[in-house]
Amino acid sequence: MEIFGSTFDESVFEKSRNRASSTVPFSYKAKSCEPRWFCYSETYEDAVEQQKTMKFRADLKYREMRYQSALDDYTACLSLVPSSNLSVKRDVLEGIARCYSHLGRTEDALETCDKLRKEATNTSHLTCILQLELSIHEGCGDLRSSTTCLQELCSLHPFNPWHWLKLARSYQCLLEYPTLSECPRKPLEPQALTQEQRDVARLQACMCFIRARLLIGILKIQQFSFVLERSKRALEDAEDSLQRLQLGERTIKTVSEVMSEDLNPERMREENQDGESLSGLSIIDFDQRWWNKLYAQLHMSQKMDSSADDI
Structure with missing residues (x-):
């Protein structure tokens, strides 16, 4: 009597007889890029490549503190980001907000933050x-x-x-x-x-x-x-x-x-x-959770001290 699973097919140990010997192995050559290649690229294969190029260029300009030029590239990049790519969209909007802030356009920066709040999910x-x-x-x-x-x-x-x-x-x-x-x-x-x-x-x-x-x-x-x-x-x-x-x-x-x-x-x-989802998340107000409780406790302690002094 054989125990279920105790036997195996001996054919798995045999050498393959039908292996193709004439198949040429696939040759892979990694793509190499020059330093700061995105600064000079003007032709793009598709919208995705153009989006990546504009994003890299904007990030570099921001690092170099060329905020107006970085803002222009971030804005151009944002129009190319698909609506489904929320992570890149958030990253670009953050870059736009930071450029506005450095340029002294505080209201525009805060309006961009409001857009980011609408995109937040956790x-x-x-x-x-x-x-x-x-x-x-x-x-x-x-x-x-x-x-x-x-x-x-x-x-x-x-x-x-x-x-x-x-x-x-x-x-x-x-x-x-x-x-x-x-x-x-x-x-x-x-x-x-x-x-x-x-x-x-x-x-x-x-x-x-x-x-x-x-x-x-x-x-x-x-x-x-x-x-x-x-x-x-x-x-x-x-x-x-x-x-x-x-x-x-x-x-x-x-x-x-x-x-x-x-x-x-x-x-x-x-x-x-x-990382918790914002849907159904309940965050207690700062004053309600700590300050109001502390203020009431201190007020009660003062009342008790006053009563003790009266006695």
Whole structure:
């Protein structure tokens, strides 16, 4: 009795008798290109080759800081990109937005970012768009809009300590400058910070530095080499900044309690949204998730202290 699968066909070990001996092996020669070939190419086999040539040319010009010429090539390339090729379309639109930003055309750059938002399908795309908007606002000195972008990044990636550090430094800038920074190309008069606004910015900076410190403390357990060194330097920077803010120990303790409520490994894994589809994705507003809760907690603590003093 044969066991199923225990036998094999002996013919698989026999030499092939019908192998063609006259077949000439295929000769392959790799195509070689001269350095910067796309700078001189004027004839194209098809629209795809023309699109690639214009894209390479625009990227080089952008690197060489010839932004107007790069913008012209990016714009020409965009008209050649098929509607189905979303990855190249996003890349070209980002190049256009960055050229507009360097040329001082901030409104055009932000309008291009709006087009990119419409093309976004997952959180990775949205993260890139927010970082692009952040660089545009920073480039024209619009500190309040930069802060708003960083708040969105923290809401989208609540366990990324580097977004929290940048947001904390953004609040610090509000404290260091006597006026609220506005984009110089906007026809708006800068308004001086009131004392209440300064107190709020100081507390928000403290909140972000503490959140970053907590996250780095969790992550550095798994880090080595230069990554660990970077984390240690960031922790030292956060500690120095907290001391300069000159907040009381009671306040810092309350802030630490509120900002650490969701920091446990299981929840951090569950709420990791890298690459997640935007359809049905729920992102809690920054103020609703952290600031409002912290403000209410501090207000309650002050009331309790006042009641104790009355007794």
